[in-house]
Amino acid sequence: MWQKHKCSSVVPGLLVVALLAACTQDAMNPDRGTAGKPSFKKETGGGCPVKKFTGGGRIDPTNPNTNADFEDGASGFAALTGKVTFGFNVFLDNQCNVMKSEIQVVHHPSKTRWHVSVHGGVSDFGETVQATTFPSLSGRGWCIIVGPVTARVNGQQGQELVAMEACDNGEPGSQRPGLSSVGPDSFKWATQGHGDTDLTYLTGGNIQAH
Protein backbone atom coordinates (compact mmCIF):
# COMPACT_ATOMS: atom_id res chain seq x y z
CA MET A 1 0.00 0.00 0.00
CA TRP A 2 1.08 3.54 -0.60
CA GLN A 3 2.38 5.23 2.49
CA LYS A 4 1.44 8.68 3.61
CA HIS A 5 4.36 11.06 3.63
CA LYS A 6 4.92 13.62 6.29
CA CYS A 7 4.80 17.14 4.93
CA SER A 8 7.75 19.41 5.33
CA SER A 9 7.91 23.15 5.46
CA VAL A 10 10.80 23.07 3.05
CA VAL A 11 10.00 23.25 -0.64
CA PRO A 12 12.03 20.21 -1.78
CA GLY A 13 10.26 18.14 0.83
CA LEU A 14 6.92 19.15 -0.59
CA LEU A 15 8.16 18.31 -4.04
CA VAL A 16 9.05 14.83 -2.92
CA VAL A 17 5.58 14.30 -1.60
CA ALA A 18 3.87 15.79 -4.62
CA LEU A 19 5.88 13.99 -7.25
CA LEU A 20 5.78 10.59 -5.65
CA ALA A 21 2.12 10.94 -4.81
CA ALA A 22 1.47 11.36 -8.51
CA CYS A 23 1.88 7.60 -8.74
CA THR A 24 -1.21 7.04 -6.67
CA GLN A 25 -4.75 7.01 -7.88
CA ASP A 26 -5.45 9.89 -5.52
CA ALA A 27 -2.57 11.98 -6.74
CA MET A 28 -2.42 15.45 -5.27
CA ASN A 29 -1.59 17.25 -8.46
CA PRO A 30 -1.38 14.89 -11.37
CA ASP A 31 -1.68 15.71 -15.02
CA ARG A 32 -2.25 12.34 -16.56
CA GLY A 33 -2.95 13.62 -20.04
CA THR A 34 -5.54 12.41 -22.43
CA ALA A 35 -4.17 8.93 -23.01
CA GLY A 36 -3.82 8.03 -19.37
CA LYS A 37 -0.07 8.39 -19.51
CA PRO A 38 1.40 9.44 -16.18
CA SER A 39 3.09 12.80 -16.08
CA PHE A 40 3.20 15.73 -13.72
CA LYS A 41 3.66 19.43 -13.78
CA LYS A 42 6.86 20.73 -12.35
CA GLU A 43 6.03 22.90 -9.38
CA THR A 44 9.04 25.18 -9.30
CA GLY A 45 10.61 27.33 -11.93
CA GLY A 46 14.24 27.80 -12.73
CA GLY A 47 16.70 25.65 -14.58
CA CYS A 48 18.03 22.24 -13.89
CA PRO A 49 21.20 22.78 -11.85
CA VAL A 50 22.52 19.21 -11.99
CA LYS A 51 21.89 17.22 -15.14
CA LYS A 52 23.62 13.89 -14.60
CA PHE A 53 23.14 11.37 -11.81
CA THR A 54 24.59 7.88 -11.64
CA GLY A 55 24.53 5.36 -8.83
CA GLY A 56 24.24 1.83 -7.63
CA GLY A 57 24.18 -0.14 -4.43
CA ARG A 58 21.91 -1.42 -1.74
CA ILE A 59 19.44 -0.19 0.86
CA ASP A 60 17.71 -2.07 3.69
CA PRO A 61 14.52 -0.23 4.60
CA THR A 62 12.58 -1.32 7.65
CA ASN A 63 9.21 -0.31 9.03
CA PRO A 64 9.46 1.83 11.05
CA ASN A 65 12.52 2.74 9.05
CA THR A 66 15.54 2.76 11.34
CA ASN A 67 17.77 3.43 8.33
CA ALA A 68 15.83 6.49 7.18
CA ASP A 69 17.56 9.64 5.95
CA PHE A 70 15.47 11.99 8.07
CA GLU A 71 17.84 14.88 7.36
CA ASP A 72 16.76 14.79 3.73
CA GLY A 73 13.06 14.33 4.30
CA ALA A 74 12.48 10.63 4.95
CA SER A 75 9.08 9.80 6.44
CA GLY A 76 10.33 7.03 8.69
CA PHE A 77 7.87 4.53 7.25
CA ALA A 78 8.43 2.02 4.47
CA ALA A 79 6.00 -0.46 2.98
CA LEU A 80 8.65 -1.98 0.73
CA THR A 81 11.12 -3.44 3.23
CA GLY A 82 14.07 -5.78 3.18
CA LYS A 83 16.99 -6.01 0.81
CA VAL A 84 16.80 -3.72 -2.22
CA THR A 85 19.59 -3.35 -4.77
CA PHE A 86 19.65 -0.78 -7.54
CA GLY A 87 21.59 0.85 -10.36
CA PHE A 88 20.69 3.89 -12.41
CA ASN A 89 21.93 6.46 -14.87
CA VAL A 90 19.93 9.64 -15.57
CA PHE A 91 20.64 12.46 -18.03
CA LEU A 92 18.52 15.63 -18.04
CA ASP A 93 18.17 18.59 -20.37
CA ASN A 94 18.06 22.22 -19.24
CA GLN A 95 14.38 21.90 -18.34
CA CYS A 96 14.97 18.73 -16.29
CA ASN A 97 13.34 16.50 -18.85
CA VAL A 98 14.83 13.03 -18.74
CA MET A 99 16.60 12.56 -22.06
CA LYS A 100 18.32 9.25 -21.38
CA SER A 101 18.02 6.90 -18.44
CA GLU A 102 18.19 3.32 -17.30
CA ILE A 103 17.01 2.42 -13.82
CA GLN A 104 17.07 -1.10 -12.43
CA VAL A 105 15.77 -1.89 -8.95
CA VAL A 106 15.45 -5.34 -7.36
CA HIS A 107 13.39 -6.10 -4.27
CA HIS A 108 14.89 -9.37 -3.08
CA PRO A 109 12.30 -10.66 -0.58
CA SER A 110 9.61 -10.68 -3.28
CA LYS A 111 11.98 -11.40 -6.20
CA THR A 112 10.61 -8.39 -8.05
CA ARG A 113 12.70 -6.57 -10.63
CA TRP A 114 11.76 -3.18 -12.10
CA HIS A 115 13.44 -1.66 -15.13
CA VAL A 116 12.93 1.83 -16.54
CA SER A 117 14.33 2.77 -19.90
CA VAL A 118 14.24 6.24 -21.46
CA HIS A 119 15.91 7.06 -24.76
CA GLY A 120 15.60 10.20 -26.85
CA GLY A 121 13.43 11.74 -24.17
CA VAL A 122 10.77 9.02 -24.38
CA SER A 123 10.28 5.95 -22.20
CA ASP A 124 9.64 2.45 -23.48
CA PHE A 125 5.97 3.19 -22.91
CA GLY A 126 5.94 6.44 -24.90
CA GLU A 127 6.05 8.77 -21.91
CA THR A 128 7.99 11.97 -21.52
CA VAL A 129 9.54 11.87 -18.07
CA GLN A 130 10.41 14.79 -15.83
CA ALA A 131 12.85 15.09 -12.99
CA THR A 132 13.67 17.60 -10.31
CA THR A 133 17.12 18.28 -8.91
CA PHE A 134 17.72 20.33 -5.80
CA PRO A 135 20.22 20.84 -2.97
CA SER A 136 19.65 18.19 -0.33
CA LEU A 137 17.69 19.39 2.68
CA SER A 138 20.62 18.50 4.88
CA GLY A 139 22.90 20.75 2.86
CA ARG A 140 25.27 17.87 2.23
CA GLY A 141 24.85 17.57 -1.54
CA TRP A 142 22.29 17.18 -4.30
CA CYS A 143 19.16 15.12 -4.78
CA ILE A 144 17.12 14.05 -7.78
CA ILE A 145 13.55 12.87 -8.15
CA VAL A 146 12.62 11.05 -11.35
CA GLY A 147 9.12 10.17 -12.44
CA PRO A 148 6.51 8.97 -12.20
CA VAL A 149 7.32 6.71 -15.13
CA THR A 150 6.22 3.25 -16.18
CA ALA A 151 8.64 0.43 -15.43
CA ARG A 152 8.75 -3.10 -16.76
CA VAL A 153 8.29 -5.62 -13.96
CA ASN A 154 10.24 -8.89 -14.14
CA GLY A 155 11.06 -8.51 -17.80
CA GLN A 156 8.06 -8.46 -20.05
CA GLN A 157 5.71 -9.89 -17.45
CA GLY A 158 4.15 -6.68 -16.20
CA GLN A 159 4.39 -2.93 -15.76
CA GLU A 160 3.98 -0.48 -12.94
CA LEU A 161 4.18 3.25 -12.24
CA VAL A 162 7.30 4.10 -10.26
CA ALA A 163 9.35 7.05 -9.07
CA MET A 164 12.90 7.34 -7.75
CA GLU A 165 14.67 9.71 -5.40
CA ALA A 166 18.43 9.68 -4.84
CA CYS A 167 20.69 11.95 -2.81
CA ASP A 168 24.44 12.35 -3.25
CA ASN A 169 25.67 13.51 0.15
CA GLY A 170 29.39 12.73 -0.09
CA GLU A 171 32.06 10.26 -1.11
CA PRO A 172 31.98 7.39 -0.69
CA GLY A 173 28.24 6.96 -0.46
CA SER A 174 28.43 4.12 2.04
CA GLN A 175 31.11 4.59 4.62
CA ARG A 176 30.91 1.80 7.19
CA PRO A 177 32.05 -1.79 6.54
CA GLY A 178 29.63 -4.66 6.72
CA LEU A 179 25.89 -4.14 6.78
CA SER A 180 25.56 -0.76 8.49
CA SER A 181 23.15 1.56 6.77
CA VAL A 182 24.73 4.92 7.47
CA GLY A 183 25.06 6.40 4.01
CA PRO A 184 25.55 9.35 3.74
CA ASP A 185 23.97 8.83 0.31
CA SER A 186 20.34 7.78 0.29
CA PHE A 187 17.84 6.24 -2.11
CA LYS A 188 14.08 5.85 -2.35
CA TRP A 189 12.01 3.67 -4.70
CA ALA A 190 8.28 4.28 -4.87
CA THR A 191 5.83 2.06 -6.72
CA GLN A 192 2.13 2.22 -7.29
CA GLY A 193 1.37 -1.34 -6.28
CA HIS A 194 4.17 -2.40 -3.95
CA GLY A 195 4.59 0.70 -1.79
CA ASP A 196 7.85 2.56 -1.25
CA THR A 197 11.17 2.11 0.51
CA ASP A 198 11.24 5.53 2.18
CA LEU A 199 14.39 7.62 1.65
CA THR A 200 16.89 5.18 3.12
CA TYR A 201 20.62 5.46 3.74
CA LEU A 202 22.79 3.23 1.59
CA THR A 203 24.13 0.03 3.10
CA GLY A 204 26.56 -0.22 0.20
CA GLY A 205 27.30 1.52 -3.07
CA ASN A 206 27.42 5.13 -4.12
CA ILE A 207 25.42 7.88 -5.78
CA GLN A 208 27.08 10.63 -7.76
CA ALA A 209 25.70 13.88 -9.11
CA HIS A 210 28.05 14.92 -11.86
Added chain:
Amino acid sequence: MKVMKMPWVNGLAAFGLVVAVTGGFAAVGSAQSISGQAYGAYVNTPVASFAQSPLAVLPYITGTDGDIATAQADALNVGGALSSDFLNSTTTGELGTADAGSQSTATVADINILNGLITATEVIANVVSTRTASGAWSNANGSSFEGLTVAGVPVTSGDGWVAPNTQMSLPGVGYVVLNEQIPSGDGVTSSGLTVNMIHVYLQSLTGGGCTVLGCLPGTLTDTGEIIVGSATSSVGP
Protein backbone atom coordinates in the same frame (compact mmCIF):
# COMPACT_ATOMS: atom_id res chain seq x y z
CA MET B 1 2.62 -9.76 -2.69
CA LYS B 2 2.15 -11.17 -6.11
CA VAL B 3 5.39 -12.44 -7.56
CA MET B 4 5.60 -12.67 -11.28
CA LYS B 5 7.38 -15.65 -12.74
CA MET B 6 9.46 -15.44 -15.86
CA PRO B 7 9.81 -18.36 -18.21
CA TRP B 8 12.89 -20.45 -17.83
CA VAL B 9 15.88 -18.94 -19.58
CA ASN B 10 18.11 -21.41 -21.28
CA GLY B 11 21.42 -20.83 -19.56
CA LEU B 12 23.65 -21.65 -22.49
CA ALA B 13 21.64 -19.55 -24.90
CA ALA B 14 21.60 -16.63 -22.47
CA PHE B 15 25.31 -16.89 -21.94
CA GLY B 16 26.01 -16.91 -25.64
CA LEU B 17 23.90 -13.82 -26.17
CA VAL B 18 25.50 -11.96 -23.29
CA VAL B 19 28.97 -12.72 -24.52
CA ALA B 20 28.05 -11.64 -28.00
CA VAL B 21 26.70 -8.32 -26.75
CA THR B 22 29.32 -7.48 -24.16
CA GLY B 23 32.46 -9.01 -25.57
CA GLY B 24 33.36 -5.89 -27.49
CA PHE B 25 32.96 -3.71 -24.41
CA ALA B 26 35.21 -5.92 -22.34
CA ALA B 27 37.93 -5.70 -24.94
CA VAL B 28 38.26 -1.93 -24.63
CA GLY B 29 37.33 -1.69 -20.97
CA SER B 30 40.88 -1.93 -19.70
CA ALA B 31 41.84 1.31 -21.42
CA GLN B 32 39.34 3.52 -19.59
CA SER B 33 39.79 5.16 -16.23
CA ILE B 34 36.72 3.51 -14.72
CA SER B 35 35.53 -0.04 -15.18
CA GLY B 36 33.07 -2.42 -13.66
CA GLN B 37 31.50 -5.80 -14.09
CA ALA B 38 29.27 -8.19 -12.22
CA TYR B 39 28.15 -11.77 -12.75
CA GLY B 40 26.15 -14.35 -10.89
CA ALA B 41 28.13 -17.53 -11.37
CA TYR B 42 31.10 -19.16 -13.04
CA VAL B 43 31.82 -22.88 -13.15
CA ASN B 44 35.00 -24.60 -14.33
CA THR B 45 35.28 -28.17 -13.15
CA PRO B 46 36.48 -31.38 -14.78
CA VAL B 47 32.90 -32.44 -15.38
CA ALA B 48 31.06 -29.18 -16.02
CA SER B 49 31.84 -25.68 -17.23
CA PHE B 50 29.86 -22.52 -17.58
CA ALA B 51 31.23 -19.06 -18.35
CA GLN B 52 30.50 -15.98 -16.25
CA SER B 53 26.74 -15.46 -16.37
CA PRO B 54 24.64 -13.36 -16.34
CA LEU B 55 27.45 -10.93 -17.09
CA ALA B 56 27.12 -7.14 -16.98
CA VAL B 57 30.13 -5.14 -18.18
CA LEU B 58 30.31 -1.36 -17.92
CA PRO B 59 30.52 0.15 -21.43
CA TYR B 60 33.43 2.37 -22.39
CA ILE B 61 32.96 5.90 -21.06
CA THR B 62 34.69 9.09 -22.24
CA GLY B 63 34.46 12.75 -21.30
CA THR B 64 32.09 13.55 -18.47
CA ASP B 65 29.53 10.85 -18.83
CA GLY B 66 27.95 7.89 -17.11
CA ASP B 67 26.54 4.55 -18.10
CA ILE B 68 24.96 1.36 -16.82
CA ALA B 69 24.83 -2.30 -17.81
CA THR B 70 22.46 -4.93 -16.48
CA ALA B 71 22.01 -8.65 -17.02
CA GLN B 72 19.70 -11.15 -15.40
CA ALA B 73 18.55 -14.74 -15.54
CA ASP B 74 15.68 -16.54 -13.90
CA ALA B 75 17.75 -19.62 -13.13
CA LEU B 76 21.12 -21.18 -13.75
CA ASN B 77 21.88 -24.86 -13.38
CA VAL B 78 25.19 -26.53 -14.21
CA GLY B 79 25.00 -30.27 -13.76
CA GLY B 80 25.72 -31.30 -10.21
CA ALA B 81 28.02 -28.32 -9.72
CA LEU B 82 25.54 -25.52 -9.17
CA SER B 83 21.89 -24.63 -9.12
CA SER B 84 20.54 -21.15 -8.43
CA ASP B 85 17.84 -18.71 -9.44
CA PHE B 86 16.90 -15.04 -9.65
CA LEU B 87 20.34 -13.83 -10.75
CA ASN B 88 20.80 -10.08 -11.20
CA SER B 89 23.94 -8.24 -12.29
CA THR B 90 24.26 -4.47 -12.45
CA THR B 91 27.24 -2.15 -12.96
CA THR B 92 27.23 1.63 -13.23
CA GLY B 93 29.95 4.23 -13.57
CA GLU B 94 30.51 7.90 -14.11
CA LEU B 95 33.28 10.30 -15.05
CA GLY B 96 32.79 13.77 -13.60
CA THR B 97 34.86 16.89 -13.65
CA ALA B 98 35.88 16.53 -10.02
CA ASP B 99 35.44 12.83 -9.31
CA ALA B 100 34.82 9.45 -10.85
CA GLY B 101 33.20 6.31 -9.60
CA SER B 102 32.11 2.80 -10.43
CA GLN B 103 29.78 0.49 -8.53
CA SER B 104 28.76 -3.09 -9.25
CA THR B 105 26.27 -5.50 -7.72
CA ALA B 106 25.65 -9.20 -8.30
CA THR B 107 22.88 -11.11 -6.54
CA VAL B 108 22.04 -14.81 -6.63
CA ALA B 109 19.26 -16.68 -4.81
CA ASP B 110 18.58 -20.29 -3.81
CA ILE B 111 22.16 -21.46 -4.22
CA ASN B 112 23.13 -25.11 -4.10
CA ILE B 113 26.76 -25.97 -4.83
CA LEU B 114 28.04 -29.53 -5.31
CA ASN B 115 24.81 -31.26 -4.36
CA GLY B 116 24.27 -29.46 -1.09
CA LEU B 117 27.84 -29.11 0.09
CA ILE B 118 27.30 -25.34 0.18
CA THR B 119 23.85 -23.76 0.25
CA ALA B 120 22.59 -20.23 0.71
CA THR B 121 19.27 -18.50 0.44
CA GLU B 122 20.93 -15.52 -1.21
CA VAL B 123 24.24 -13.75 -1.67
CA ILE B 124 24.80 -10.12 -2.57
CA ALA B 125 28.16 -8.93 -3.89
CA ASN B 126 28.44 -5.17 -3.80
CA VAL B 127 31.55 -3.10 -4.55
CA VAL B 128 32.24 0.56 -5.14
CA SER B 129 35.33 2.47 -6.24
CA THR B 130 35.62 6.23 -6.06
CA ARG B 131 38.27 8.75 -6.95
CA THR B 132 38.26 12.37 -5.84
CA ALA B 133 40.89 15.06 -5.41
CA SER B 134 41.69 13.61 -1.99
CA GLY B 135 42.42 10.07 -3.16
CA ALA B 136 40.98 6.84 -4.44
CA TRP B 137 39.36 4.02 -2.49
CA SER B 138 37.14 0.99 -2.80
CA ASN B 139 34.92 -1.01 -0.46
CA ALA B 140 32.55 -3.97 -0.46
CA ASN B 141 30.02 -2.55 1.99
CA GLY B 142 26.61 -4.15 1.66
CA SER B 143 27.91 -7.55 0.57
CA SER B 144 26.16 -10.30 2.50
CA PHE B 145 25.12 -13.94 2.81
CA GLU B 146 21.67 -15.08 3.79
CA GLY B 147 21.26 -18.54 5.30
CA LEU B 148 24.73 -19.76 4.36
CA THR B 149 25.66 -23.34 5.23
CA VAL B 150 29.05 -24.89 4.41
CA ALA B 151 29.51 -28.66 4.73
CA GLY B 152 26.54 -28.85 7.04
CA VAL B 153 27.75 -26.02 9.27
CA PRO B 154 25.54 -22.92 9.45
CA VAL B 155 27.70 -19.86 8.82
CA THR B 156 25.14 -17.08 8.80
CA SER B 157 21.72 -16.97 10.34
CA GLY B 158 19.48 -14.71 8.32
CA ASP B 159 21.28 -12.00 6.41
CA GLY B 160 24.83 -11.78 7.67
CA TRP B 161 28.29 -10.57 6.96
CA VAL B 162 31.40 -12.77 6.91
CA ALA B 163 34.91 -11.39 7.40
CA PRO B 164 36.80 -10.87 4.13
CA ASN B 165 38.76 -13.86 2.83
CA THR B 166 37.34 -16.39 5.28
CA GLN B 167 38.61 -19.82 4.27
CA MET B 168 36.88 -23.09 5.13
CA SER B 169 38.03 -26.61 4.34
CA LEU B 170 35.90 -28.91 2.21
CA PRO B 171 37.33 -32.36 2.98
CA GLY B 172 37.82 -34.46 -0.11
CA VAL B 173 36.89 -31.55 -2.34
CA GLY B 174 39.21 -28.62 -1.62
CA TYR B 175 38.32 -25.41 0.17
CA VAL B 176 36.06 -22.38 -0.11
CA VAL B 177 36.87 -18.71 0.37
CA LEU B 178 33.93 -16.62 1.54
CA ASN B 179 33.76 -12.89 0.82
CA GLU B 180 36.96 -13.17 -1.16
CA GLN B 181 38.31 -9.66 -1.73
CA ILE B 182 41.00 -8.87 -4.29
CA PRO B 183 42.12 -5.21 -4.17
CA SER B 184 44.07 -3.30 -6.80
CA GLY B 185 45.46 0.20 -7.34
CA ASP B 186 47.69 2.50 -5.32
CA GLY B 187 44.97 4.18 -3.26
CA VAL B 188 46.04 7.60 -4.47
CA THR B 189 45.16 7.86 -8.13
CA SER B 190 43.72 4.41 -8.62
CA SER B 191 41.73 1.84 -6.70
CA GLY B 192 39.83 -1.31 -7.52
CA LEU B 193 38.21 -4.24 -5.80
CA THR B 194 36.80 -7.61 -6.81
CA VAL B 195 34.61 -9.47 -4.36
CA ASN B 196 33.70 -13.12 -4.92
CA MET B 197 31.13 -14.05 -2.30
CA ILE B 198 31.61 -17.82 -2.67
CA HIS B 199 34.77 -19.10 -4.35
CA VAL B 200 35.20 -22.88 -4.27
CA TYR B 201 38.65 -24.20 -5.13
CA LEU B 202 38.50 -27.83 -6.20
CA GLN B 203 41.61 -29.86 -5.48
CA SER B 204 42.81 -33.41 -5.90
CA LEU B 205 45.77 -35.27 -4.43
CA THR B 206 48.29 -36.38 -7.02
CA GLY B 207 51.58 -38.24 -6.67
CA GLY B 208 52.90 -39.46 -3.37
CA GLY B 209 52.74 -42.99 -2.07
CA CYS B 210 54.89 -45.42 -0.17
CA THR B 211 57.80 -47.62 -1.16
CA VAL B 212 60.29 -49.70 0.79
CA LEU B 213 62.30 -46.50 1.22
CA GLY B 214 59.47 -44.67 2.88
CA CYS B 215 56.44 -42.56 2.08
CA LEU B 216 56.29 -39.40 0.04
CA PRO B 217 53.44 -36.92 0.49
CA GLY B 218 51.22 -36.20 -2.45
CA THR B 219 50.64 -32.79 -3.91
CA LEU B 220 47.34 -30.98 -3.88
CA THR B 221 46.54 -29.83 -7.38
CA ASP B 222 43.86 -27.35 -8.32
CA THR B 223 41.37 -29.03 -10.61
CA GLY B 224 38.67 -26.42 -10.94
CA GLU B 225 36.69 -23.63 -9.35
CA ILE B 226 33.17 -22.37 -8.79
CA ILE B 227 32.39 -18.72 -8.15
CA VAL B 228 28.99 -17.43 -7.06
CA GLY B 229 28.30 -13.69 -6.74
CA SER B 230 31.14 -11.66 -8.21
CA ALA B 231 31.38 -7.88 -8.51
CA THR B 232 34.29 -5.70 -9.64
CA SER B 233 34.80 -1.96 -9.75
CA SER B 234 37.84 0.22 -10.37
CA VAL B 235 38.88 3.80 -10.95
CA GLY B 236 42.17 4.98 -12.37
CA PRO B 237 44.00 7.95 -13.82
